Amino acid sequence: MDLQKIRYFLVLAEELHFWRTAERVFISQSSLSRHMQALEEELGIRLLERDKRNVKLTDAGKFLQQQWRVKVRELDHIQSQAKKISEGEAGGVSITYPGSIAFKFLPLFLDNLNSKLPNLKIELTEPNDENHEKLLLDYKADLAFGRDRITNSSIETYKLYAEPVCLIVPKAHWLTQENFVSLKDLQSERFILSGLHQKTFFASFLRNLFYNYDFEPQVLIESDFGGMILSLVSKGLGITILPSSFSYAKAENVRFIELDEEIGLYMNWRKNELNKAIERVVECGKETAMLYSEM
Amino acid sequence: MDLQKIRYFLVLAEELHFWRTAERVFISQSSLSRHMQALEEELGIRLLERDKRNVKLTDAGKFLQQQWRVKVRELDHIQSQAKKISEGEAGGVSITYPGSIAFKFLPLFLDNLNSKLPNLKIELTEPNDENHEKLLLDYKADLAFGRDRITNSSIETYKLYAEPVCLIVPKAHWLTQENFVSLKDLQSERFILSGLHQKTFFASFLRNLFYNYDFEPQVLIESDFGGMILSLVSKGLGITILPSSFSYAKAENVRFIELDEEIGLYMNWRKNELNKAIERVVECGKETAMLYSEM
DNA sequence: ATCGACTAATGCAAAAAATGCATTATTATG
């Protein structure tokens, strides 16, 4: 069975019109017609109800449209992943990262990486839901920087460094590193936090933090995007808690106050990976962490 | 890209020998050789390292073997599901069920179903892990009988009936329906239970039960298979708790003592299902439940 | 070093499949 036929079918299932479809896929109407006949024949399944004027999908056709659409995408994705493996250091890796490292560690890392493997194509994404584990296992990502260690037997993990978590207040705020005693004193403050209800590691870290200090913060605004939070704080709309990495974001009019708590940065990637470029990228990550820690 | 080529590749990736592979797939060696060349060409990916004497997979080849193997299976499965839809009431449905209903409700249901839809092919499985939800969503099952209601927006659920949960003891045991007061009196008894650590609904039901009566049972033996548990009880190896349905299993030498707790039986299936036979099967299930309740 | 056995690739001719044009057959519309 030819995948091409399936692709044609998927277009036809959208268009429901042989001529337009034929045009869209650059073959003649007659060829398309015969492709569809052949496909139905091969499967032994009626896919289309044709009267001489209209085309519509049978139930089985609708089902196969839904299912095939997904699988064809997956097959394409698999192929592009295989290509990356095939091309090794001239290929590519796709990397996910938390927003906090975008200002210092990540640029340092990319710079380092680029000088070591100048031909490697790099694809960066900052995932919203931080489900790194799934992204790695589905080959949507090859290397995931994250705030937590993934515990999965087919994923390798490495701690790069730890950094303090900071309370961030507007410059004009009464609180300073010197007069800061405990989070408990901030019960009446308004917080801007990244979605506490979320399942990300940082969200659960925060929940836990407030739980330990035994109070519920007044959350004024929620945002997943650290840069946004920072800018709201600088506008005096509230205070927040973020990893100290954000101090490199050059936000104006804010003050960072270090807490006792620390948060780690981890690097996660698939074990037994066939894409050999990734090993090199991992090495480079470890090296960058050294560099970073010494700065 | 022809799926057939991929199938050939998967065989070749196992055999690593063109002649043997060609024989296994009933084509000539030359044809196979050219198929593999064409496949590599199309993908732009080297799959095989050939010297004149040996064949082995490249890294990309290994990757594609792993991934394609899965996807090809999935595509086949999709196709067979489409076939069932296409054939309607002359097609088939696959049904999962918990062991407890195998003695009375299920035979009644199947009998009823068979008289209503005599051409329908039925595939029965008793899943170990009871992850009905996933089975339904992956189209591994079309209708799932289970002890819990699945709450998923694309799954429809219907309560068939509720039945008491029973304590089951050997005939010679001192405990009877009359002298039974509370589970608490059974702290010193030895239990044979279905794996309490499991994630099945019945396991969590049991955990909850013991939690409410505020004691931890002494679990002597664990088994997932109700029939086995029953036979162990009849041999005097311990006592157990199971849905009262098991009383239809005609186990010798055991006594059932009804508890106050009840447990339901639910029927779950996909919403907006294209396989029209399933609607009829569902109806039939509801009808059977009426019948069953009146008996 | 030489020979023979083994194995993947290739030249070639025959067979099969796909393609597009022109045409047909059917149906909806005015």
Add this chain to the structure above:
DNA sequence: CATAATAATGCATTTTTTGCATTAGTCGAT
């Protein structure tokens, strides 16, 4: 009833696939 629309089909042409026979490397035994 004429017309426009549209999917299927006959047919000649082109492209692809197939298997046989052969070639060309490679390994191992002598």
